[in-house]
Amino acid sequence: MALQSLDIVRRSATTIPAPQARGATAGAVAKLIDVSKCIGCKACQVACMEWNDLRDEIGSCVGTYTNPPDLSDQSWTLMRFTEYENPKGDLEWLIRKDGCMHCADPGCLKACPSPGAIVQYANGIVDFHEENCIGCGYCITGCPFNVPRISKKDHKAYKCTLCSDRVAVGLEPACVKACPTGAIVFGSKTDMQRHAADRVEDLKSRGFDQAGLYDPSGVGGTHVMYVLHHADQPQLYADLPKDPQISAFVKVWKGISKPLALLGIAAAALTGFLHYVGIGPNETTREDEEAARRELEKPS
Amino acid sequence: MRPARQVADQVDVKTGQIVRYAPATRINHWIVAISFVLLTLSGLAMFWPPLFWLANLFGGGDVTRALHPWIGLVMAAAFFLFAVKVRHDNRLQKADREWLKRVGEVMRNQEENLPEVGRNNAGQKLVYLVALICMLVLLVSGLVIWRAYFTAYFPIDVTRLAALAHALFAFVLILTIVVHVYAGIWVKGSLRAMTRGTVSLGWAWKHHRAWFREVTRHTNGK
Numbered sequence: 001m002a003l004q005s006l007d008i009v010r011r012s013a014t015t016i017p018a019p020q021a022r023g024a025t026a027g028a029v030a031k032l033i034d035v036s037k038c039i040g041c042k043a044c045q046v047a048c049m050e051w052n053d054l055r056d057e058i059g060s061c062v063g064t065y066t067n068p069p070d071l072s073d074q075s076w077t078l079m080r081f082t083e084y085e086n087p088k089g090d091l092e093w094l095i096r097k098d099g100c101m102h103c104a105d106p107g108c109l110k111a112c113p114s115p116g117a118i119v120q121y122a123n124g125i126v127d128f129h130e131e132n133c134i135g136c137g138y139c140i141t142g143c144p145f146n147v148p149r150i151s152k153k154d155h156k157a158y159k160c161t162l163c164s165d166r167v168a169v170g171l172e173p174a175c176v177k178a179c180p181t182g183a184i185v186f187g188s189k190t191d192m193q194r195h196a197a198d199r200v201e202d203l204k205s206r207g208f209d210q211a212g213l214y215d216p217s218g219v220g221g222t223h224v225m226y227v228l229h230h231a232d233q234p235q236l237y238a239d240l241p242k243d244p245q246i247s248a249f250v251k252v253w254k255g256i257s258k259p260l261a262l263l264g265i266a267a268a269a270l271t272g273f274l275h276y277v278g279i280g281p282n283e284t285t286r287e288d289e290e291a292a293r294r295e296l297e298k299p300s
Numbered sequence: 301m302r303p304a305r306q307v308a309d310q311v312d313v314k315t316g317q318i319v320r321y322a323p324a325t326r327i328n329h330w331i332v333a334i335s336f337v338l339l340t341l342s343g344l345a346m347f348w349p350p351l352f353w354l355a356n357l358f359g360g361g362d363v364t365r366a367l368h369p370w371i372g373l374v375m376a377a378a379f380f381l382f383a384v385k386v387r388h389d390n391r392l393q394k395a396d397r398e399w400l401k402r403v404g405e406v407m408r409n410q411e412e413n414l415p416e417v418g419r420n421n422a423g424q425k426l427v428y429l430v431a432l433i434c435m436l437v438l439l440v441s442g443l444v445i446w447r448a449y450f451t452a453y454f455p456i457d458v459t460r461l462a463a464l465a466h467a468l469f470a471f472v473l474i475l476t477i478v479v480h481v482y483a484g485i486w487v488k489g490s491l492r493a494m495t496r497g498t499v500s501l502g503w504a505w506k507h508h509r510a511w512f513r514e515v516t517r518h519t520n521g522k
Contacts, residue, residue, distance in 0.1 A: 013349035013352060113345075113349065113361075115349060132361075135365055137451060140451075140456075141445070141460055141463055146456065150447060155362065155366075249460035249461050252464055253464040253467055257464070261348075264471065265474055265475065265478065268475050269478055272486075276485065276486060279407065281487070281488050282409045282488060284489045284503045284506050284507075286502075288503070289501060289505075292502045292506075292512065295505065295512075
C-alpha cells in the first residue's frame with residue numbers, strides 16, 4: 001500500500017509483526033445491523049455501489065426480492081429476504097443485510113497464503129489488499145460465512161471493506177450513512193453492544209422473548225453484529241450460521257500441518273545425507289562384474 | 301546398417317550392458333520428474349509462507365497459482381501412463397516380505413543374506429504403490445480446489461477437506477520422492493538406468509539377480 005496505515009495487527013502469511021505503532025485508542029469499531037428495524041429498501045446496497053464505484057451485472061429475478069441473487073466481486077453487501085412462517089402461523093419477512101462480518105479471528109486471513117493480501121487493523125476491520133492477492137480462493141475456503149468472491153475479470157478476491165477508507169478519516173461506512181431507518185449504526189464496539197442491549201430489551205417487551213445480539217464467540221466475536229428477533233435460530237435469516245467457527249480442516253491445514261510437514265521433509269533429507277556420510281554408498285565392485293561375467297559365460 | 305535400438309531387458313549390443321529402461325520410458329519418467337520438481341516448488345510457495353519467495357521463480361504469486369494445476373495435469377497424465385507401463389514389475393509378492401524384514405541389512409549395505417530380487421525390490425514396489433495412491437488423491441483433491449474451474453461445483457466442506465488432503469498427500473509424496481532420489485544417489489550405477497537406459501552386468505547381478513538371470517538366459521544361448 002502506498003498509504004501506510006501503521007495500525008495493522010495481523011497480516012496474512014506473515015509471522016513478523018506488521019507496522020502497528022498506531023493503535024485503536026478509542027477501541028475497536030463495529031457496525032450493528034438491527035434486522036428488526038430493516039425495511040428492505042436496499043439503500044445500503046446502493047450506497048455501497050456508489051461509494052465503492054461498483055456496478056454488478058443486471059441479472060434477472062430469481063423469485064425473491066433478493067437482488068442480485070448473491071454476493072459477488074461487484075456486490076459487497078446484499079439484502080437477503082426470507083419469508084418465514086412462525087409457529088403462530090403468521091408470516092415474518094426477515095431481511096438480513098449480508099456481507100463480511102469482520103471476524104476478530106478471521107478464517108480468510110488464516111487461510112491466505114500470500115503475504116499481506118489480507119490484513120486486520122487495530123480497529124477490527126479485516127481488509128483485502130488486492131495487489132497482493134494471487135487469486136487462489138483459500139480465503140473462501142477459510143471463511144465461515146461464505147463471503148469473499150473472486151473476480152472473473154482480474155482473479156482477485158473482493159469483499160466488504162467496512163469502508164476502511166471512510167472509517168480511517170472518521171466517517172461512518174456508506175451503508176450506515178444511507179440507512180433511512182437507523183437499522184444500521186456504527187461506532188465503537190462497546191457502544192454498539194450497549195445500543196444492542198437496549199434494542200433487545202425493547203424487542204423482548206414486544207413479545208420477541210428470544211431476541212438477542214449476534215456476536216458469535218466461535219470466531220472471537222465480529223465487528224459486524226446483528227440484532228435478531230430470533231437470536232436462538234439465526235439459520236432462519238438466510239442460513240446465518242448458529243455457531244460459526246473456522247473449520248477444523250482449515251485449522252489443521254493452516255496450523256500444525258505446516259511446521260510438521262517442513263520438519264518431516266527436512267528430516268528425511270538430513271537422514272539421507274547422514275546415511276551417505278555414515279554408511280556410504282552402495283557400489284558395484286569389480287568382483288561383482290566378474291561374478292556376473294562368469295555366470296554369463298557359464299554353459300546353461 | 302540400422303543403428304542398434306535399445307530394447308528393455310536385453311543386453312545392449314553397443315555397450316555390453318543391460319538395458320533397464322527403453323528411451324520412451326526414460327523420457328516419460330523425466331516428464332514426471334520435472335513436473336514434480338516444479339509442482340513441489342510452486343506448491344510449497346503456496347503452502348508455507350516463509351517459502352512464498354519460491355513463487356518468484358514462476359513470475360509471482362498469481363502466475364504460480366495459475367500454473368500449478370496445469371503442471372499437475374501434465375504430471376498426472378505422464379505418471380499414470382508410466383504407472384500402467386511398469387505395473388507388472390511392481391506387484392508385491394511373498395518374497396518381498398523377506399526382503400522388507402531385512403531392510404536394516406539393506407540400509408547397512410549388507411546384501412549377503414538377502415533373497416534374490418527380481419526386476420524391482422520391495423522398496424521400489426512400495427515407492428510405486430505410495431506414489432500411485434498419492435497421485436490419485438492429489439489429482440482428485442487438486443481438481444476440487446482448482447478455483448478457476450471446479451471449486452464452485454463442490455460443497456464448502458468438501459473443498460476444505462480437499463485442501464487438507466492435497467497438502468497431506470503432497471507431503472507424503474515429497475517424502476517418498478526424497479527416499480526415491482536418495483536411493484538413486486546411494487546405490488551407485490542406478491541413476492544411469494534413467495539417464496542412459498543401461499546398467500552394468502555387475503549391478504544387475506548384485507542388486508537384481510533373479511532379473512539378471514532372466515535377462516541373460518536368452519543372451520546366453522546366442
